[in-house]
Amino acid sequence: MKIVALCGAGVGTSAILKVTAERALKRLGIDAEVTATDVASVRAVASDAQVILSSSELVEAIGKTNADVIVVDNYFDLDELTQKLEVALG
Amino acid sequence: MPLPPLPDTAIAIGVHADDWRAAVRAAGDALEGSGSTTADYTGRMIVMIEEFGAYIVIAPGLALAHARPGPDVLTEGLSVVTLAEPVSFGHPHNDPVSVVIGLAVTGADEHIHFVAELANVFNDASVIPAVAAATDADGIRSLLGANALAERELLS
Numbered sequence: 275m276k277i278v279a280l281c282g283a284g285v286g287t288s289a290i291l292k293v294t295a296e297r298a299l300k301r302l303g304i305d306a307e308v309t310a311t312d313v314a315s316v317r318a319v320a321s322d323a324q325v326i327l328s329s330s331e332l333v334e335a336i337g338k339t340n341a342d343v344i345v346v347d348n349y350f351d352l353d354e355l356t357q358k359l360e361v362a363l364g
Numbered sequence: 365m366p367l368p369p370l371p372d373t374a375i376a377i378g379v380h381a382d383d384w385r386a387a388v389r390a391a392g393d394a395l396e397g398s399g400s401t402t403a404d405y406t407g408r409m410i411v412m413i414e415e416f417g418a419y420i421v422i423a424p425g426l427a428l429a430h431a432r433p434g435p436d437v438l439t440e441g442l443s444v445v446t447l448a449e450p451v452s453f454g455h456p457h458n459d460p461v462s463v464v465i466g467l468a469v470t471g472a473d474e475h476i477h478f479v480a481e482l483a484n485v486f487n488d489a490s491v492i493p494a495v496a497a498a499t500d501a502d503g504i505r506s507l508l509g510a511n512a513l514a515e516r517e518l519l520s
Binding site: 281282284285286287290291312313328329332335347352 | 489
């Protein structure tokens with residue numbers, strides 16, 4: 275399974291989202307690869323992804339996708355991300 | 365992997381910022397002051413927000429100001445700015461911001477380790493308000509588990 279963490283630059287906030295998402299997936303016992311990416315390459319990177327994690331601000335930039343888009347409010351909140359991933363993947 | 369060093373020059377406490385641009389500029393000035401970046405990087409952090417919005421406000425009260433790696437990043441670095449009056453970045457959930465962290469990385473790969481450390485630190489929801497309320501640089505370093513000097517300097 276592939277999950278994409280999106281941010282504007284691909285090096286700061288998406289990396290934090292990747293770390294929190296990996297912890298949440300571990301908690302859920304789900305084996306998935308989490309890739310951090312930026313707005314410029316999200317379409318290519320997310321073409322085969324099940325889930326895109328993003329801020330509400332960047333949702334429009336994703337455009338059309340078959341992946342579930344999860345909007346994350348607090349990038350450090352393991353409970354929030356665990357709950358949202360469970361709903362999307364469960 | 366530990367956080368990059370957080371010398372006094374990388375910390376600004378109780379900054380008065382009129383708006384989000386001034387707040388981000390303060391974080392950029394602190395990165396520049398600690399020798400991590402040049403002034404160009406500060407401008408690029410502001411452009412990121414102009415271009416993509418306030419998504420860098422990644423938790424209630426906390427903005428992670430950053431831009432892509434570039435020639436204006438001299439060495440990876442971190443800065444911490446606390447605001448005397450919280451400012452709005454235009455984020456739907458996490459405004460207003462009272463702590464701005466400036467982040468400068470030289471490449472996409474090596475920084476993931478210290479970003480993981482940042483995620484560890486802030487996974488405790490009490491840390492952001494505690495940093496916002498800190499009154500000295502030592503207090504902030506202690507909350508973040510950061511050192512004033514790089515490890516190689518501590519060893520020498």
